Amino acid sequence: MHRRFIRDLLERIRNRNSKIYETIIHGIFLLLGFISVGCVLLITVYLIISGMPAIREIGLFQFLFGKEWASTAAEPKYGILPFILTSVYGTAGAILIGVPIGFFSAVYLSKIAGKRVRSVIEAAVNLLAGIPSVVYGLVGMRVLVPAIREIFNVPDGASLFAAIIVLAIMILPNIIKVSVTALDAVPKEYEDASLALGATPTETFFKVSVPAAKSGIAAAVVLGVGRAIGEAMAVMMVAGNVANMPSLFESVRFLTTAVASEMAYSSPGSLQRDALFSIALILFLFIMMINAALNFFLKRDRVN
Amino acid sequence: MNKMIGLLTAMMLIVCMLIGCGSSRETVATDGSTSMNKVIGALGEAFEADTGIAVTYNATGSGAGIQAVLEGRCDIGLSSRNLKDEETAKGLDGTVLAIDGIAIIVNPNNPVSDLDVETIAKIYTGEIKNWKEIGGNDAEIVLIGREAGSGTRDGFESITDTEDKCKYRQELTSTGDVITTVAGNPDAIGYASLASVKDTVKALTVDGIAPSEAAIKDGSYVVQRPFVLVTRKDAKLTEGAQKFFDYITSEAANEIISSAGVVPVN
Numbered sequence A: 001m002h003r004r005f006i007r008d009l010l011e012r013i014r015n016r017n018s019k020i021y022e023t024i025i026h027g028i029f030l031l032l033g034f035i036s037v038g039c040v041l042l043i044t045v046y047l048i049i050s051g052m053p054a055i056r057e058i059g060l061f062q063f064l065f066g067k068e069w070a071s072t073a074a075e076p077k078y079g080i081l082p083f084i085l086t087s088v089y090g091t092a093g094a095i096l097i098g099v100p101i102g103f104f105s106a107v108y109l110s111k112i113a114g115k116r117v118r119s120v121i122e123a124a125v126n127l128l129a130g131i132p133s134v135v136y137g138l139v140g141m142r143v144l145v146p147a148i149r150e151i152f153n154v155p156d157g158a159s160l161f162a163a164i165i166v167l168a169i170m171i172l173p174n175i176i177k178v179s180v181t182a183l184d185a186v187p188k189e190y191e192d193a194s195l196a197l198g199a200t201p202t203e204t205f206f207k208v209s210v211p212a213a214k215s216g217i218a219a220a221v222v223l224g225v226g227r228a229i230g231e232a233m234a235v236m237m238v239a240g241n242v243a244n245m246p247s248l249f250e251s252v253r254f255l256t257t258a259v260a261s262e263m264a265y266s267s268p269g270s271l272q273r274d275a276l277f278s279i280a281l282i283l284f285l286f287i288m289m290i291n292a293a294l295n296f297f298l299k300r301d302r303v304n
Numbered sequence B: 001m002n003k004m005i006g007l008l009t010a011m012m013l014i015v016c017m018l019i020g021c022g023s024s025r026e027t028v029a030t031d032g033s034t035s036m037n038k039v040i041g042a043l044g045e046a047f048e049a050d051t052g053i054a055v056t057y058n059a060t061g062s063g064a065g066i067q068a069v070l071e072g073r074c075d076i077g078l079s080s081r082n083l084k085d086e087e088t089a090k091g092l093d094g095t096v097l098a099i100d101g102i103a104i105i106v107n108p109n110n111p112v113s114d115l116d117v118e119t120i121a122k123i124y125t126g127e128i129k130n131w132k133e134i135g136g137n138d139a140e141i142v143l144i145g146r147e148a149g150s151g152t153r154d155g156f157e158s159i160t161d162t163e164d165k166c167k168y169r170q171e172l173t174s175t176g177d178v179i180t181t182v183a184g185n186p187d188a189i190g191y192a193s194l195a196s197v198k199d200t201v202k203a204l205t206v207d208g209i210a211p212s213e214a215a216i217k218d219g220s221y222v223v224q225r226p227f228v229l230v231t232r233k234d235a236k237l238t239e240g241a242q243k244f245f246d247y248i249t250s251e252a253a254n255e256i257i258s259s260a261g262v263v264p265v266n
Helices: A002-016 A018-058 A060-065 A081-112 A115-130 A133-152 A160-184 A188-196 A201-212 A214-230 A233-238 A255-263 A271-303 B002-024 B034-051 B062-070 B085-089 B117-124 B151-160 B175-184 B213-217 B239-248 B251-259
Strands: B027-032 B054-059 B076-079 B092-106 B142-146 B170-172 B188-193 B224-232
Touching: A018 A060, A018 A271, A060 A081, A060 A271, A081 A115, A081 A160, A081 A201, A081 A214, A081 A255, A081 A271, A115 A160, A133 A160, A133 A233, A133 B175, A160 A214, A160 A233, A188 A201, A201 A214, A214 A255, A214 A271, A233 A255, A255 A271, B027 B034, B027 B062, B027 B239, B034 B054, B034 B092, B034 B151, B034 B224, B034 B239, B034 B251, B062 B076, B062 B092, B062 B224, B076 B239, B085 B092, B092 B151, B092 B175, B092 B213, B117 B142, B117 B151, B142 B151, B142 B175, B151 B188, B151 B224, B170 B175, B175 B188, B224 B239, B239 B251
Parallel strands: B027 B054, B027 B076, B142 B170, B142 B188
Antiparallel strands: B076 B224, B092 B188, B092 B224
């Protein structure tokens, strides 16, 4: 019914005046485009409105640099420095482990690997990207956490270290896929010229191809940072979730998990709930900064 | 191609109709404590089989469930702690449905099998740090707990009088996670709803008394808490909700409540 009606309508309009038809189509697409813009605006405004009251009540300095978080204690304390530092350290650690592996994998896949090897590895990488984070968390909890306990001889394996390992694996597909795309886009003439001048293939890849693709690779790293800092589920299952100041083999709580783990039980309207929104706001600001960095790298790439 | 689309549309329409049928029936909405999942699930199933009225259960946590009743977003709120004075002052009524024992669990390989409440409190506040101090292996005690606001944590901490003093090594967000973690670490100790305890962990006796239904009902097993049905004093329940409420607080429901691992009181 609807479809035929719309089709007839469009037909009639088209016959009468193709310009109006075009305008209407443009209008519809514009409207659809605004849906995502609208969502971003809605989330931003909502977060700011619901995140500000607690910051105002606690005090920005107290909130950001307070070292203690005890939201349900008789004398509640709302300091999120442990969460901020944990998120920063955790992400940095994941990047430190994930980027070298991802980068060299990407160079290998794009430049060295044979067709069949490449298709197998790429399929595996795509699969890795598609695994839900709760599955990473479950495997981490069942395998990684007990393994860390055994290997490093610590009382309990749920720690910042476990979270870093899980995050490093989770960001690998992002880094590999984006880097491979960037490396594939390097004009073959550059490499041919380098080889013709007598450089070995390895020299060519690292001195010609990689520098030519460096903005794309930087974008891959930033994308990895974004994924690592925003991950909640997998981290919640392996990090232990105690609001300690970060230390490699201690139980820690990330910005994301701080929001996720207490949200369900906090009562609406309480300072605790408001403070959780404030944490979300801080996390949102972090992610905005990362996005800005990503845009910067991508734009520079386009200009070049 | 067009045929395919037509077929898909038709199928979607049929599905929509079926869903429409389902939701037009009367339902009873419950909301609250994650610990009450099993008992409400079993009761809801039996009630639906009897009356055809479906019972929905939203596992949000005691605080959120109480709030949901207050705002009229559900028929019956589920709380795994007694209502606070300020909550009853807002016009809420609590009816105890059952009593849940909180089991203190350790790894099956742990030689320790009995503790008293005082020792448990000392362990959780960090006063006792090594298992050998209480007759176990020479290993650091790993304290596993629940997140702030959890009904089980609230229950445990209020019973052992360790509120805000527990030095947790891990704060996990579900009973299942606590059990999994304790099962995977020989030096861990945790607490969980007795109903959810499995063979993968060992439930300790407290003051020499094992967590059993009889011991919980007569009060000799002291680590226990109530499961409370929360309703509003000023508003009447819908017909279906009232029926459900009467059914689960009647003796007829006792068997189902027991089979869910908690102790009925009515």
